[in-house]
Amino acid sequence: MNDKNLALNIGVVGFLALLFFLVSDYHDGIIARILILAIFAMGYNLLFGYTGLLSLGHAMFFATGMYGYGLSVELWKFSAFEGLLFALVISFLFSMSIGVLTLRTKGVAFMIVTLMFSQVFYLVVLLFGEHTGGDEGFVISTHGRTLFGLNFVDPTSKYFASLFLFAVVLLGLTLFVRTRTGKCLVAIRENEERAKMLGYDVWVHKFIAIIISGVICGLAGASYTLIFGYAGAAFAEVHYSILPLLWVLLGGAGTLIGPLVGTVFAFYLIDISSGYTSAYLLIVGLVIVLLTLFAPQGLAGELKRRMAHWLQ
Amino acid sequence: MAPISHLSTKGLSKNFGGIQAIRNVDFDISKGQIRALIGPNGAGKSTFVGMISGRIPPTTGEIYFADQNITSLPAHKRICLGIAYTFQITSVFSKLTVHENVALAVRRNRQLKPNDVLEQVSSILDKVGLLDRANSEVRELSYGHQRLLEIAMGLGQEPSLFILDEPTQGLAESEVLEFITILKSMAGLTTILLIEHNMDVVMATAEFITVMNFGEILAEGTPDQIRLNEEVQLAYLGKT
Ligand SMILES: Nc1ncnc2c1ncn2[C@@H]1O[C@H](COP(=O)(O)OP(=O)(O)O)[C@@H](O)[C@H]1O
Ligand SMILES: [Mg+2]
Numbered sequence: 001m002n003d004k005n006l007a008l009n010i011g012v013v014g015f016l017a018l019l020f021f022l023v024s025d026y027h028d029g030i031i032a033r034i035l036i037l038a039i040f041a042m043g044y045n046l047l048f049g050y051t052g053l054l055s056l057g058h059a060m061f062f063a064t065g066m067y068g069y070g071l072s073v074e075l076w077k078f079s080a081f082e083g084l085l086f087a088l089v090i091s092f093l094f095s096m097s098i099g100v101l102t103l104r105t106k107g108v109a110f111m112i113v114t115l116m117f118s119q120v121f122y123l124v125v126l127l128f129g130e131h132t133g134g135d136e137g138f139v140i141s142t143h144g145r146t147l148f149g150l151n152f153v154d155p156t157s158k159y160f161a162s163l164f165l166f167a168v169v170l171l172g173l174t175l176f177v178r179t180r181t182g183k184c185l186v187a188i189r190e191n192e193e194r195a196k197m198l199g200y201d202v203w204v205h206k207f208i209a210i211i212i213s214g215v216i217c218g219l220a221g222a223s224y225t226l227i228f229g230y231a232g233a234a235f236a237e238v239h240y241s242i243l244p245l246l247w248v249l250l251g252g253a254g255t256l257i258g259p260l261v262g263t264v265f266a267f268y269l270i271d272i273s274s275g276y277t278s279a280y281l282l283i284v285g286l287v288i289v290l291l292t293l294f295a296p297q298g299l300a301g302e303l304k305r306r307m308a309h310w311l312q
Numbered sequence: 313m314a315p316i317s318h319l320s321t322k323g324l325s326k327n328f329g330g331i332q333a334i335r336n337v338d339f340d341i342s343k344g345q346i347r348a349l350i351g352p353n354g355a356g357k358s359t360f361v362g363m364i365s366g367r368i369p370p371t372t373g374e375i376y377f378a379d380q381n382i383t384s385l386p387a388h389k390r391i392c393l394g395i396a397y398t399f400q401i402t403s404v405f406s407k408l409t410v411h412e413n414v415a416l417a418v419r420r421n422r423q424l425k426p427n428d429v430l431e432q433v434s435s436i437l438d439k440v441g442l443l444d445r446a447n448s449e450v451r452e453l454s455y456g457h458q459r460l461l462e463i464a465m466g467l468g469q470e471p472s473l474f475i476l477d478e479p480t481q482g483l484a485e486s487e488v489l490e491f492i493t494i495l496k497s498m499a500g501l502t503t504i505l506l507i508e509h510n511m512d513v514v515m516a517t518a519e520f521i522t523v524m525n526f527g528e529i530l531a532e533g534t535p536d537q538i539r540l541n542e543e544v545q546l547a548y549l550g551k552t
Contacts, residue, residue: 180419187416190405197365197399198469199391199420 005312009174009256013167020159028159030271034263035162036224037243039169041251041259043216044244049253050177051209052189055102056111056241057118061214063125063236064094065221067132070231073144075131080147084222091218092211099210103203115241122236137232145229152227165223166260169216174256176212177312185209189254217244250291252300255311261299317376318343318503319364319473324373326359326527333359335527336373341473341520346495346504348514351524357507358400360524361475364505365397366390377473391420396471398462400478400507406451410442413450413461417468433468440464441490455482463491473503480510492516515539 016035020028040062047053068087072078078086102113125132132138142151150157176182184205187195196202225231234240243266244259251262269287273280295302304311319341326334333356341347349357362368364375366387374383382390391397405413414433418424424432437443440460450458459482466474480488488510495504495517508514514521514535521538523530531541538544 183412183416183419186408187405190407191403193367194399194403194405195416196388197367197391197397197403198417198465199388201388 004310005256006171006174008311009170012257012260013163013170016163016166017160020156020163025155028155030267032155032158032162033228034267035166035260036220036227037247037267038260038263039166039223040217040220041244041247041263042169042173042256043213043220045248045253045259046173046185046216047209047213048245049248049255049258050182050189051185051206052192053206053209054107054111054245055114056238056245057114057116057121058213058217058244059236059238059240060098060118060121061091061095061217062221062224062240063121063233064091064214065218065223066225066231066235067125067221068218069222069225070138070140070144071131073140074138077143080144080226083144084147084226087218087222088215091215091222094218095211095214096207098214099207103206103210115238118236118238118241122233122238125233125236132231132233135233137230137234140225140229140231145226147226152229158227161227162223165219169219170256170260174312177256181205181208186254246288248298250288250298252298252302252304255298255300255304257311258298258300265299316343317341318345318378319505320376321364322374322376324360324363324375325371326356326363326368327371333527334363334370337527337529339522339529341503341505343503344500346499346506346517346519348518348521349505349507349524350509350511350514350521351530355524356527357524358477359527361397361477361505361507365395365475367397391469394472395475396466396469396473397475398466398477398479400481402455402458402462404450404458404461404465407449409447410437410450410453410461411446414464414468417465420469436464436467439467439494441487456484456487459483460487460491463494467494471502473505474498475505475507477507478509479506480508480513488513 019031043061044058047055065087068090069083072086073080073083098117102110102117105113126134145152150161152158152161184195184200187200188202188205192202221235247262247266248259249262250265251260252258269284270280273283297305300311317340321337321339324334324337325332337360351357359368363370366385370383374381376382377390377393377395382393405416411433414436415429418429418432434443437446440463442457442460442464445453445457450461453461459479463476463479466476480491483491492513498504506518518535520532521535522532523538523544531538531544533541
């Protein structure tokens with residue numbers, strides 16, 4: 001039964017690989033970006049969709065990866081590979097500290113505390129504008145956009161590197177959610193008190209979830225900078241804490257494929273509607289209202305409810 | 313041979329604001345015994361077992377389980393030591409399947425392969441008569457079936473001390489009989505602390521009875537002794 005999920009997700013990755021050859025360069029560029037942001041959404045989904053912890057500060061994890069990579073490559077002349085490793089280590093340590101600090105709270109308090117930390121992060125980025133470039137940000141030099149002989153100025157490299165990273169995270173999560181730990185996260189989301197009274201250490205499991213979530217989002221931020229060659233404070237703003245929540249809600253919280261579906265949907269909704277009218281946000285808003293009315297579980301969530309109960 | 317104490321409390325008390333819900337209770341169960349805990353509503357039974365399972369922190373006093381002072385252990389660690397607790401107010405994972413609810417209980421304490429978990433869960437569901445509902449979502453189940461699921465989750469933990477807080481509330485007559493059979497089949501292997509209002513169940517299963525009233529132990533004894541105890545009759549059983 002579980003292997004339907006694995007098969008579906010491998011199928012999606014295969015389809016995306018084919019898609020590169022079927023659509024125009026313009027769309028290849030958009031899809032590459034979507035795939036990296038979908039990694040961000042998947043990281044967010046692990047904490048929100050699976051564990052039931054609603055964070056309003058995930059931009060800080062994305063930005064940790066982004067600046068961990070960008071600054072180490074630009075200021076200290078790390079190679080791309082070293083920069084990537086450094087970004088992941090920093091993301092790990094940062095998520096751990098945020099976990100320790102925020103997991104004292106629950107519910108609304110957790111939302112507010114994560115929001116505050118993320119705002120502090122944003123202000124710190126601005127404060128060190130001399131190095132971070134503040135709102136304007138900075139572009140990455142050639143050595144920081146070359147990894148394993150691939151240069152990410154090239155659209156094909158961009159696309160397949162993004163797809164590769166997306167696939168690794170998607171398949172990794174597919175395997176993770178069926179482990180004992182993964183299933184315990186769902187139990188905590190559904191009934192924390194009961195999970196505790198079955199002998200699960202709720203705090204430790206939430207801590208694990210926040211770390212994995214933070215590292216995945218950090219990976220997304222670092223890869224974004226590596227592949228698209230830019231880091232800027234806009235990615236640390238509250239806007240980028242709300243977006244993954246929106247994508248996950250649209251696509252289906254607590255489903256593996258939901259974050260991708262939601263990110264694709266949101267991007268193309270804006271892309272297509274802005275082609276018709278400058279008041280495209282009106283259309284976007286309307287569609288979101290309709291979706292919350294008719295598919296409150298998100299697109300993949302609705303599919304799961306109606307026919308594919310096996311969807312994880 | 314003196315019976316080995318499995319669980320005991322010393323001077324256990326709980327205050328809720330001004331109310332003294334539990335007053336200085338010394339309590340002891342020997343290993344493998346089926347003990348009923350009875351008493352009128354509000355006597356403090358749920359509070360008392362809540363302190364044993366770790367859901368409610370005691371105001372004063374100590375709790376010993378398997379020769380270990382567990383007073384300051386968090387709930388999940390007590391569960392890992394072998395205590396299982398079924399809630400008086402049904403508390404299950406209502407959006408997950410019946411199977412997954414029990415699997416969560418089975419998986420916790422034992423490193424089992426997925427296939428062994430499947431087998432264990434199926435055999436437990438069969439025992440409580442829920443096997444045909446294994447793949448239903450719990451919220452589709454009747455109240456009585458959800459109560460049975462609570463019991464199944466407790467069984468899934470394979471506890472050495474099984475605390476049940478009014479498990480038969482809301483069960484049909486036939487299900488109560490099933491429940492009695494299940495309890496009896498555990499006798500001697502598992503220590504059972506059963507809070508129960510249904511006196512037929514108490515008399516059919518309990519080897520020993522503790523009566524609580526106003527947060528204190530009013531009387532203890534064998535079912536026959538309790539039946540004949542005048543204080544108990546006044547406080548609880550009523551003159552019918
Ligand atoms: N969380 C609580 N806060 C305040 N009072 C409580 C709380 N829980 C129980 N009580 C009070 O403690 C007493 C014992 O309750 P309880 O243990 O539920 O009794 P029983 O299970 O025997 O019916 C009652 O007077 C009840 O109102
Ligand atoms: Mg009670």
